Amino acid sequence: MNVSFVKQLFKRATQASVVPRAVSARRALGAAVIAAWAFALAPAYAQDQSPDTDDTSVSMPDAFGPMSPDEAKDLPNVDLTSQIVFQVLAAEVALQRDQPAPAYQTYLALARDTHDPRMAQRATEIALAAQSPSDALTAAQLWQQYAPSSERASQLDASLLVLSGKPEDAEALLGRELAKVPADNRGSAILALQVLLSRGPNHAGGQKVLQDLLKDDMNRPEAQLAMARQQLVADDAAGARKSLEQALKLKPDYLPAALMLSQMGPEARAEGIASVEKFVQQNPKSRDGRLALAQLYLASDRLDDAQKQFEVMHSNNSSDLTPLMALALIKIQQRKFSDAQSFLTQYASQAQKTPGADPSQAYLYLAQISVEQNDTNGALSWLDKIPPGSQQYLPAQITRAQLLAKQGKVDDARKLLAGLQSPDPHDQALIARTDASILFDAKRYPEAESRLADAVKDFPDDPDLTYDYAMAAEKNGHYDLMETQLRKLIRTQPDNPQAYNALGYSLADRNQRLPEADKLIEKASSLAPNDAFIMDSVGWVKYRMGDTTDAIKILRHAYDLQPNAEIGAHLGEVLWKNGDQEQARAAWREARKLEPDNDTLIKTLKRFQVNDL
Known part of the structure; x- marks a missing residue:
């Protein structure tokens, strides 16, 4: 039985994410900075500085938030001369004119002349924005030198050293940061540390640094998982498997390790499932164990076995939202819509009583079931329950537009889509695709092609828009344009x-x-x-x-x-x-x-x- 539908929707419904995703080279700097913040769980900038009320003062642009009192102690006793003011203003004007290089050099020179860490911090920010890791590293090292109390400078310096292929030079900095993490947060910090090391080009060096830093933590399942992830990055599949097996010995229901092991071939998958099955047999009331086992079954296309685990979870706790949603999705896959509706209405009712839960997800699936049953009014009734501000509001409005178009109200549907706002480029691209699809289904092919041509200009790297544009061009007999777009897609997605x-x-x-x-x-x-x-x-x-x-x-x-x-x-x-x-x-x-x-x-x-x- 094909269970990809359930696997994808269940993953989205439970917000589960256990395997790190690759990060493109273009976004590596920003990702590394984020990883550094995640790694340092006790940041040093918890307290704002009071603003200077002197009209002659120059407010330094702050790259990463306000300074802490400890960082303020590192500031040098340097007079603010007219020359410094002029150089700062000249650098900022250069930035406004999209000339980061002279601005960076000016701030770097000021940092060296004044030993003011704020100048080095600003130079670091400019280099990061310009996607220049070597320049960012130079400035960050100055920042750390002039602000030895700044945890932010240490974190960024370590991140940039890793990104520059020098993880061994970052080891001391990373070790100091790891030592500051409270014991109850150490597992998360270890995994964040591995994410940072994995983003550097020196994977083998990153593995050695991680091994050195975690030598006293190998009794933690998170440490074994971190080692396994880094070993995979370094093409050491055999080592990764041993680390995952050790993680499961330490914690048999450790879902991230079990899922990762299950993806390393049939034998390893069976081993991961057997480990969690044994744990569930010994701990039949363990909610986390059954959830881990159910997800492993889904990953192995064993839908019926997964369903049994969710049913036991529901029997053990009828108010648990996770099995309610999972069972609903399984019933949708099986086209048992009446059963799915029952689980979804239970989910919505329980979500209304649960802090932080959103019943809108259930309402959206209920609307989609109504669409499957050709009950347009029923679908619209469910969509009406999804309020603005909900994560499901945009999908609900897109579904509403599709229903209007299906009723022949194409212009009304397009007007609804035109009124939707989202800062997320992916959402904007989805709105454009839906609009073009409505035109296409209405056989307004030239308009669909024109709409997609505009969308592709706005989102040139969106593969779905590129594909749709090609198909619209083909429909209008513009075969050269179609071929150009599809060749582009083949190059970018071979x-x-x-x-x-x-x-x-x-x-x-x-x-x-x-x-x-x-x-x-x-x-x-x-x-x-x-x-x-x-x-x-x-x-x-x-x-x-x-x-x-x-x-x-x-x-x-x-x-x-x-x-x-x-x-x-x-x-x-x-x-x-x-x-x-x-x-x-x-x-x-x-x-x-x-x-x-x-x-x-x-x-x-x-x-x-x-x-x-």
Whole structure:
């Protein structure tokens, strides 16, 4: 049984995140700074300075928050001369003119002349904003030199040393920071420390530093997990597995270690599951143990076993929100909508009584169930319960717009979308995609392409927008533009099967460059061998190249996996061309039942002058 739907939604519903995500090189500096703050759990800037009321004073731009009293002790006794004021103002003007280099050099020179850590701090901020790690490191080391009491300077200096491939030079700084962390927060600090070390280019050096720093902490499961993560970064899979096994010996229900182990191959997955199963048998009332086991089962596509664990959790505590949502999602996957509605209404009721919980998530799923059941009014009623400010408000309004469009109120739907505001670029891109999709479904193809052209200018790195733009261009016969966009997507996402498939299918459908189309679709199939629509493309290109026998077999298999009007139209055409007109008619009849207005089906029937299905 395919459980990817449940796995994805359950992960989102429970906000679980146990495996560190990779960080792009472009964002590495900012990510490292964030990691440094997470690592230092007792920051030194807890108290604001009182503002200087002297009109002649210059307020120094503060890169990372106000100074602490300890940091203020490090300030030098230097007169604020007119020359210093002039240099500061000149540097800030240069920044406003988008000239960070002279501004950085000015502040760095001021720091060296005055030994004022605020000057070095400002130079560090400028270098960070300019994505210049070597310059940021130079300034941060000056900042630390002139402000030895500043924890912030030490943290940033260590971060930049790691990012510069010098983790061994950061070891002493990191050790001092780790020693300051209270014992009850040490596990989290250890994991944050590993995240920081993993972002540097010297992975082996980072592993050695981590091993040195944690030599007295190896009885902690977090330390073993941190070592395993760093060992994976350093391509030491065998070492990582041993560390994870040790973490589970220390804490058998340690979900992050169990999940990570389960992803290291079938044998390791079985080992991780067996460890948690044993723990649950010995501790049948353990809520965390059963949750860990259920998630492991989901990761292994064992939906029925996961369901049993959630049912026991629900039986043990009927007010626990996690099993309520998990069971609801499983029932949605099984299309047992009545059971799903029962769990979701229980979830919403309990969430209203639970501080910090939001029933809106349940309302959104209830609305989506109503949509599945063609109950538009019911869906709108559930959406009305989701207030502005909820995390689900934007998805709710997008769903509302889609429902309006489905009712033929396309302009009303677009007006609703135009009124949605979000500072998140991903949300803005989603709104644009939804707007274009509504135009596309209304067969307003030129408008859809124009909308997507504007969106791609605003969000050039969004792969979904790029793909949608290509498909709109293809629909309008702008094949060169379509190919340009899909080639761009293939370059930026070489493992994206849909990009290869879309380009290959378009070529095959137009009966052009068939050997190239065949290679593109073959690549798509190797990346997603069980995708029914890619199978349809494989069958279609074989038909175009004259192999009707294999084409029929592949298209039948694709249709069995995913009954779809377009696949049915293709199957019917190949059967007709192969001389089996009765089976072709049968395939077309089934396809018309699924989607009578499908463009491909309508054009196919018209081309073969079939009017008597």
